[in-house]
Amino acid sequence: MGKIRILSEQVANQIAAGEVIDRPASVVRELLDNSIDSGADRIDLKIEEGGKRLIRLRDNGSGMDKEDMLLALERHATSKITTFSELFSIRTLGFRGEALPSICSVSRVEIISRPADQLIGYRVKASGGVVESIDETGAPVGTIVEVRDLYFNTPARRKFLKSERTETGQIIDTLSRIILPFTHIHVRVDDSEKTLLNLPASENELNRLSVLFGRDVAVSLADTRREVEGIKIRAYMASPDLSRNRGDRIYIYINNRNVRDKLAIRAIMEAYGQRLMKGRYPQVVVFLEIDPSMVDVNVHPAKQEVRFHQGHIVYKALSSTIEKALRDQFSSHSYLGRQVSEVTTTKHVNQVRMAEPIWEYHGExxxxxxxxxxxxxxxxxxxxxxxxxxxxxxxxxxxxxxxxxxxxxxxxxxxxxxxxxxxxxxxxxxxxxxxxxxxxxxxxxxxxxxxxxxxxxxxxxxxxxxxxxxxxxxxxxxxxxxxxxxxxxxxxxxxxxxxxxxxxxxxxxxxxxxxxxxxxxxxxxxxxxxxxxxxxxxxxxxxxxxxxxxxxxxxxxxxxxxxxxxxxxxxxxx
The missing domain is CATH 3.30.1370.100 (MutL, C-terminal domain, regulatory subdomain)
Known part of the structure; x- marks a missing residue:
């Protein structure tokens, strides 16, 4: 008898879930994508124990009927595309039909949903990838997804989760990144004790930028808008003086999708050039609006990376835009690669003279x-x-x-x-x-x-x-x-x-x-x-x-x- 076996659908789903769902923040990311795609303008998230015990996301989007709710728990069932070629015109955040089945295979899930054209909603319960029940229920228009006991059936995965503090921080960071371009959506996050985040809908992007950068940095950001070779570029940049020792404050959005793109990061770093000391990274947000046919979003299990059809055009357009904006808005002198503006230099000199000698200590x-x-x-x-x-x-x-x-x-x-x-x-x-x-x-x-x-x-x-x-x-x-x-x-x-x-x-x-x-x-x-x-x-x-x-x-x-x-x-x- 041969040694090769065909895996059961349940085991296959659990293995596939490992590529998509690696921590509670991944669950939030997938559910948030679905809520945004559903047209919601209000999203409420509740978490307990850093998402390990409970993740409940509620939106007021388009909702699902009974048939769609059952199909949503099947792998590769999606409303976003029907043919492979449609991948290259996709503008929604989700498209594979893997999120809910992957989540369901490693947790206990309850979904309540009602579309606007129906008076009654439905509740589906599933555990470990198996649907247990579906019932009628009263419900508001929209969808509520409740995920409990993440990795209850795969303890080997559960032991790799971090502390409640760390997992909560990852959830907030993930949500803040994803929601930044969608200023029309009111988002609220609560844990078992308090409200962690409350972002009302607003046309002013300052509140969203403040979550990522802090208000002091956000109000100092310079912005630029430009269109090059059919690529619309919008960027918010901090002064080179506010550089960091790691690159976690470089945010890239392609057609409103938050990605980690090496080409875009290289273009930004080239634009900053000698304005930064070696080992320093800028604080910047870049939004690129590009023809979907020019970018492949289906190259990463978690959709965190993309591939451009003509990457050199994107690179040149982005680098030149950032470089011009820096030149126009942050005029400064360079000392050994360190940018010191005239105003800052004068301030430092005055401080030194007021505090002479500069290396004596006066505190008690x-x-x-x-x-x-x-x-x-x-x-x-x-x-x-x-x-x-x-x-x-x-x-x-x-x-x-x-x-x-x-x-x-x-x-x-x-x-x-x-x-x-x-x-x-x-x-x-x-x-x-x-x-x-x-x-x-x-x-x-x-x-x-x-x-x-x-x-x-x-x-x-x-x-x-x-x-x-x-x-x-x-x-x-x-x-x-x-x-x-x-x-x-x-x-x-x-x-x-x-x-x-x-x-x-x-x-x-x-x-x-x-x-x-x-x-x-x-x-x-x-x-x-x-x-x-x-x-x-x-x-x-x-x-x-x-x-x-x-x-x-x-x-x-x-x-x-x-x-x-x-x-x-x-x-x-x-």
């Missing part, structure tokens, strides 16, 4: 961190204090000594000094804080707000006093002294991803990352003028640390050129 409040002491080597390398020559491009400091020429990167050097100071204070429980007379108010994105709220107590140990002011608003009452004059939006863009990734801020690796971010943002920037007094203080502290060769990020702090090397360069010696 201390954090609660306890730990072992750390020793910083103090073995001066230079035989004499170098003499200041000057400042090159307001970025590099030039010194001369009896040994030769010393070229110092002012930001990298100051960052190293602050890092060592913070590390020593952290390990000796002496993190110094400074209190603001007037608290700084921050409007964060929904995702950022949840992360920061969970870490408020742990942040206190680092010298931060934060107060939740309701919604996604926070007040900063005190901070580590070195951070008094930082750009708070830019600082939090780098800090929050670390807080999001780590549950507890206790191990050395996490602390090192946090201290590095704090030192980087507290340090003097490229493009800032320094007085001779400041340059001397910087060199003295570097010398006490035995001239560290690298900043915490690994970039060089200084380069030394002996007189012999210089004379050889000019062929005075051979």
């Amino acid at each position: 409040e201390k954090g609660d961190i306890k730990g072992k002491e750390i020793e910083i080597t103090q073995a001066p390398l230079l035989k004499q204090t170098p003499e200041i020559i000057g400042q090159l491009k307001d970025t590099y400091l030039l010194f001369q000594s009896r040994d030769g020429l010393l070229l110092v990167d002012q930001h990298a050097a100051h960052e190293r000094i602050l890092y060592e100071k913070l590390k020593k204070d952290y390990l000796t429980s002496r993190v110094e804080s400074q209190r603001f007379l007037i608290p700084i108010r921050l409007e964060l994105s929904l995702k950022e707000g949840r992360v920061l709220l969970e870490k408020i107590d742990q942040m206190a140990a680092l010298g931060f006093e934060l107060e939740h002011f309701g919604g996604n608003t926070f007040l900063i009452r005190s901070v580590p002294a070195i951070l008094v004059n930082v750009e708070w939006q830019a600082f939090l863009l780098d800090l929050i991803p670390i807080l999001e990734e780590e549950k507890l801020l206790v191990n050395d690796k996490v602390m090192d990352r946090l201290l590095t971010v704090m030192a980087c943002h507290g340090a003097i920037k490229a493009g800032q003028k320094m007085s001779h007094r400041e340059m001397n203080m910087l060199m003295e502290q570097l010398d006490e640390m035995a001239l560290p060769t690298n900043c915490p990020h690994g970039r060089p702090v200084f380069r030394k050129f002996s007189y012999y090397e210089i004379e050889k360069m000019f062929k005075r010696v051979v």
Whole structure:
């Protein structure tokens, strides 16, 4: 007897579900697509235990009759297309007819629906891919889908689910991405305790953008609209100064479908070019409206990727549009790839002069961190204090000594000094804080707000006093002294991803990352003028640390050129 067997339909559905439904957020994504396609303008979502126990989505869309409800639970049954060629004219978000069967195969499902032309609705119950009952019921126009006990029959999959907090965050993030273009739809999300998200219908996209970026960033976004080669492009872009250390704030929409498209991301990154430092990513939303026949949406199980028929045209159109908008709306000077606007530079210079010396600490409040002491080597390398020559491009400091020429990167050097100071204070429980007379108010994105709220107590140990002011608003009452004059939006863009990734801020690796971010943002920037007094203080502290060769990020702090090397360069010696 042969070894190959034909799988039962139930097992086949469970395997197929693994490609489409990998976590509760995937269920929400598929149900949300169906609700949007049904023409709904009101969607209510209720979740319990991060969607693992319950996901209930209710809409006021077109609804389904009894026959359609039963067919909707069959694989490859859809109202969106009838022939393969129609895939290349599809504008709906769903089209395969796999969502409900996949969800039903790994959960307990109840669907209640009524179309507008009928007075009575129907309720269907199914479990593990098997329909158990269908009954008449009173119901409003629209559809209610209730998904319980996700992966109850596939415990091997269930054990891979994350904590309630993580799964809830994924649901909110997924929903926020999908719903962004559909400003006519009122969306509300609740868990068992409170309302997590409430987005009324509005022609103003600011509220939707605020969920993704936070209001402070959203109101600063520049927008552009352009049509190139029949491709309509609409984009919202943050200043390069608000770049992030990861690319999770690049949102791409093709005909209102949220996708992760490598070609579009490359085009955006090329447009930003040297406006960004290496390893930095912009915050941007791009909407592309393109002839459906020019894009294949059927290349990914979860419909998260697309393929363009003439990708080079899309690439060129998008890159040139973004580049032109950046040039027109964010005019700035570039220092080593870092964009520093004239206004920002002036502000920084004023701050430095008001707070001289810039690397002394004046706070009296201390954090609660306890730990072992750390020793910083103090073995001066230079035989004499170098003499200041000057400042090159307001970025590099030039010194001369009896040994030769010393070229110092002012930001990298100051960052190293602050890092060592913070590390020593952290390990000796002496993190110094400074209190603001007037608290700084921050409007964060929904995702950022949840992360920061969970870490408020742990942040206190680092010298931060934060107060939740309701919604996604926070007040900063005190901070580590070195951070008094930082750009708070830019600082939090780098800090929050670390807080999001780590549950507890206790191990050395996490602390090192946090201290590095704090030192980087507290340090003097490229493009800032320094007085001779400041340059001397910087060199003295570097010398006490035995001239560290690298900043915490690994970039060089200084380069030394002996007189012999210089004379050889000019062929005075051979």
